[in-house]
Amino acid sequence: MKSDPLSRQSALLLFVVVVLAWGFNWPVTKMIVHSISPLWTVALRSLIATVVLLGLLWGQGKMIVPRRADLPLVFGIALPHMVAFSTLVALGIQFVPAGRAIVLGYTTPLWVIPAARLFLGEPITKRHLAGGALALAGLALFFNPASFDWSDGRALLGNGLLLLAAACWAVSIVYVRVHTWISTPFQLVFWEALLATGLLALLALFFDGLPRIEWTPPLVLLLLYGGVCGNALAYWAMAMVNRSLPAATTSLGLLGTPVVGTLSAAIVLGEPITLTLLGAMVLIAGGIALGTITRLRH
Numbered sequence: 624m625k626s627d628p629l630s631r632q633s634a635l636l637l638f639v640v641v642v643l644a645w646g647f648n649w650p651v652t653k654m655i656v657h658s659i660s661p662l663w664t665v666a667l668r669s670l671i672a673t674v675v676l677l678g679l680l681w682g683q684g685k686m687i688v689p690r691r692a693d694l695p696l697v698f699g700i701a702l703p704h705m706v707a708f709s710t711l712v713a714l715g716i717q718f719v720p721a722g723r724a725i726v727l728g729y730t731t732p733l734w735v736i737p738a739a740r741l742f743l744g745e746p747i748t749k750r751h752l753a754g755g756a757l758a759l760a761g762l763a764l765f766f767n768p769a770s771f772d773w774s775d776g777r778a779l780l781g782n783g784l785l786l787l788a789a790a791c792w793a794v795s796i797v798y799v800r801v802h803t804w805i806s807t808p809f810q811l812v813f814w815e816a817l818l819a820t821g822l823l824a825l826l827a828l829f830f831d832g833l834p835r836i837e838w839t840p841p842l843v844l845l846l847l848y849g850g851v852c853g854n855a856l857a858y859w860a861m862a863m864v865n866r867s868l869p870a871a872t873t874s875l876g877l878l879g880t881p882v883v884g885t886l887s888a889a890i891v892l893g894e895p896i897t898l899t900l901l902g903a904m905v906l907i908a909g910g911i912a913l914g915t916i917t918r919l920r921h
Contacts, residue, residue, distance in 0.1 A: 647848070655846060662713070721888035725881045726907060885904065
């Protein structure tokens with residue numbers, strides 16, 4: 624049984640919660656990976672989210688077993704987004720300031736537009752090209768020799784991993800567009816999280832072995848925030864918001880996440896907000912907005 628859409632006011636309020644939850648999650652992840660390996664960080668966070676989502680589904684009486692036609696979507700979201708994106712971000716953020724990392728991680732729409740043209744046959748307009756050029760100018764500003772140490776191999780690796788993470792998320796988005804939905808996104812998100820948790824735990828065991836964690840109250844709180852707010856709450860809330868608000872509103876509204884992430888990283892981690900970072904953020908967000916608006920109108 625499907626839930627009714629929220630009122631516009633309630634949906635907008637819930638959407639603000641999503642943007643704040645995902646924005647704050649970046650500096651939180653940065654702090655967690657100082658104490659736990661990146662693979663175990665995302666595995667534990669995914670485990671917490673899975674347990675919370677299970678409780679939400681049971682509590683609302685919406686627990687289902689995915690049908691065969693649902694399985695490609697479960698894999699199409701769990702593998703490239705929940706596993707690949709989360710793992711690459713956790714690895715990359717070790718070497719890149721959180722403010723810079725979140726801007727690179729949210730370049731996903733740049734890769735969605737050409738992929739949609741190649742695999743879905745969606746047209747690329749002049750405004751698409753203009754938006755892409757503007758966002759790419761922001762990336763170029765990031766990697767300007769005047770502001771980037773090209774001799775730092777760790778920084779190059781970190782930035783590359785974050786751009787690859789954005790591309791993996793784009794793969795998931797493009798696949799979701801062509802999938803014929805049977806069950807609702809909220810009904811499937813638990814199974815996606817469960818699959819992701821199993822795969823992430825296996826990867827962590829294979830590469831890192833059993834975790835040796837020095838548990839402290841702050842670390843537990845950080846993990847709970849990442850699992851409950853950054854994963855479970857955000858996934859559930861976005862499933863509700865997507866049913867209640869126009870796609871244009873959600874696509875453009877998510878551009879607020881890098882702003883929240885950058886500001887929270889500056890406050891919590893003491894990272895500087897440089898003119899280069901601000902300029903790149905404006906160019907990338909502006910280019911993505913231009914391309915997103917055009918794509919949604921056509």
